[in-house]
Amino acid sequence: MAHTLKEARAALTMIQAEPFNAEAPPEALVGDVTPTRLHYVRSNFPLPPHDGSLEVGGAVENGRTLRLDDLHAMPSAERVVTLECAGNGRLGQYPLPVGEPWGSYAISTARWKGVFLHEVLEQARPTAGAVDVKFEGADHGTYYQFQDITFVRSLALAHAADPAAEILIAYEMNGAPLSPDHGAPFRLIVPRWYGVASVKWLKRIDVSTEPHVGEFQTGHYIYEWADRPYEPVALIRVRARITDPLPGATIAAGTHTVRGKAWSGTGPVTHVHVCFTGEGDWHATELEHPKGPYQWQEWSFDWKVTTAGRYSLRARATDAAGNVQPDVPPWNRLGYGNNAIEVSCVDVR
Ligand SMILES: Nc1nc2c(c(=O)[nH]1)N[C@H]1C(S)=C(S)[C@@H](COP(=O)(O)O)O[C@H]1N2
Numbered sequence: 001m002a003h004t005l006k007e008a009r010a011a012l013t014m015i016q017a018e019p020f021n022a023e024a025p026p027e028a029l030v031g032d033v034t035p036t037r038l039h040y041v042r043s044n045f046p047l048p049p050h051d052g053s054l055e056v057g058g059a060v061e062n063g064r065t066l067r068l069d070d071l072h073a074m075p076s077a078e079r080v081v082t083l084e085c086a087g088n089g090r091l092g093q094y095p096l097p098v099g100e101p102w103g104s105y106a107i108s109t110a111r112w113k114g115v116f117l118h119e120v121l122e123q124a125r126p127t128a129g130a131v132d133v134k135f136e137g138a139d140h141g142t143y144y145q146f147q148d149i150t151f152v153r154s155l156a157l158a159h160a161a162d163p164a165a166e167i168l169i170a171y172e173m174n175g176a177p178l179s180p181d182h183g184a185p186f187r188l189i190v191p192r193w194y195g196v197a198s199v200k201w202l203k204r205i206d207v208s209t210e211p212h213v214g215e216f217q218t219g220h221y222i223y224e225w226a227d228r229p230y231e232p233v234a235l236i237r238v239r240a241r242i243t244d245p246l247p248g249a250t251i252a253a254g255t256h257t258v259r260g261k262a263w264s265g266t267g268p269v270t271h272v273h274v275c276f277t278g279e280g281d282w283h284a285t286e287l288e289h290p291k292g293p294y295q296w297q298e299w300s301f302d303w304k305v306t307t308a309g310r311y312s313l314r315a316r317a318t319d320a321a322g323n324v325q326p327d328v329p330p331w332n333r334l335g336y337g338n339n340a341i342e343v344s345c346v347d348v349r
């Protein structure tokens with residue numbers, strides 16, 4: 001397995017060796033779906049062993065233990081979902097906060113297959129008074145001041161049990177069983193939310209009558225400011241990326257089709273504008289209709305450039321909720337949710 005693990009990781013840009021954390025390469029953003037070997041990986045703890053069982057319990061009338069066969073026997077669903085780490089773009093924050101020094105590529109899109117969480121919860125029958133659902137991974141370890149804690153996240157029962165939320169317990173990614181780094185044998189996929197909600201190596205689903213207060217949503221993965229109460233990170237903020245030309249490229253004068261992706265958890269994205277001088281010359285791009293509710297959209301713009309020189313390219317997305325990217329990273333102590341407009345320099349000769 002060591003060999004295949006090494007192969008599975010070879011195309012990624014490593015941020016940390018152990019636990020393994022790695023960004024996607026720029027090619028990851030070219031198509032609609034990111035090939036699995038190019039999908040970013042974010043793990044807080046070493047790869048855990050998993051015994052293949054998933055306990056569903058707590059404040060439910062019908063607790064049970066599910067195995068892969070049980071999940072396979074249920075109706076399946078497939079969704080294409082863009083995942084972004086809430087720490088993506090942390091390097092763009094100044095002063096640099098603690099945490100993984102992510103550049104801009106902790107973002108990818110995959111086709112996930114599994115069963116709907118709401119169906120599993122319906123079968124479990126939460127008791128009256130249940131308000132929260134904890135999702136526990138098999139992974140654990142040292143974390144800041146903690147000797148040994150397990151990766152646990154919760155969602156409000158109203159969200160977890162909502163058929164419209166389309167939360168998956170996924171067992172396949174891009175047509176193959178989940179790989180070790182992406183949460184084998186099964187994981188949560190929470191569309192529209194920063195990746196942290198999508199608990200990998202899912203071991204236990206625990207319905208509760210009290211909201212969960214855990215390190216991964218009250219100590220980290222929170223927007224923390226000096227002057228107001230913190231908020232847990234939740235929906236992915238609106239963002240656009242230029243994928244062609246890549247930063248630092250040299251292109252010939254003439255007409256160049258500038259391309260990119262745009263995404264938002266409060267989406268869909270309704271406009272992407274591009275700017276070539278940094279002086280407010282914003283041009284509307286051609287934006288494709290979303291191919292699905294949870295995946296990035298493609299946009300393009302035919303840029304006619306006749307004068308040689310260095311240009312600074314910017315792309316700015318706006319979504320249906322009216323959210324638009326800010327010029328500078330919205331600072332918070334732990335450096336989450338940087339969706340500032342990116343600038344890339346391109347030489348025209
Ligand atoms: N059990 C467990 N699940 C986890 C994590 C983790 O450390 N442990 N990391 C989360 C974070 S922060 C992100 S961004 C996504 C990344 O999913 P990926 O590695 O498949 O890209 O997994 C989430 N699920």
Ligand SMILES: [Mo]
Pocket residue numbers: 042084085086087194195196
């Ligand atoms: Mo993340």
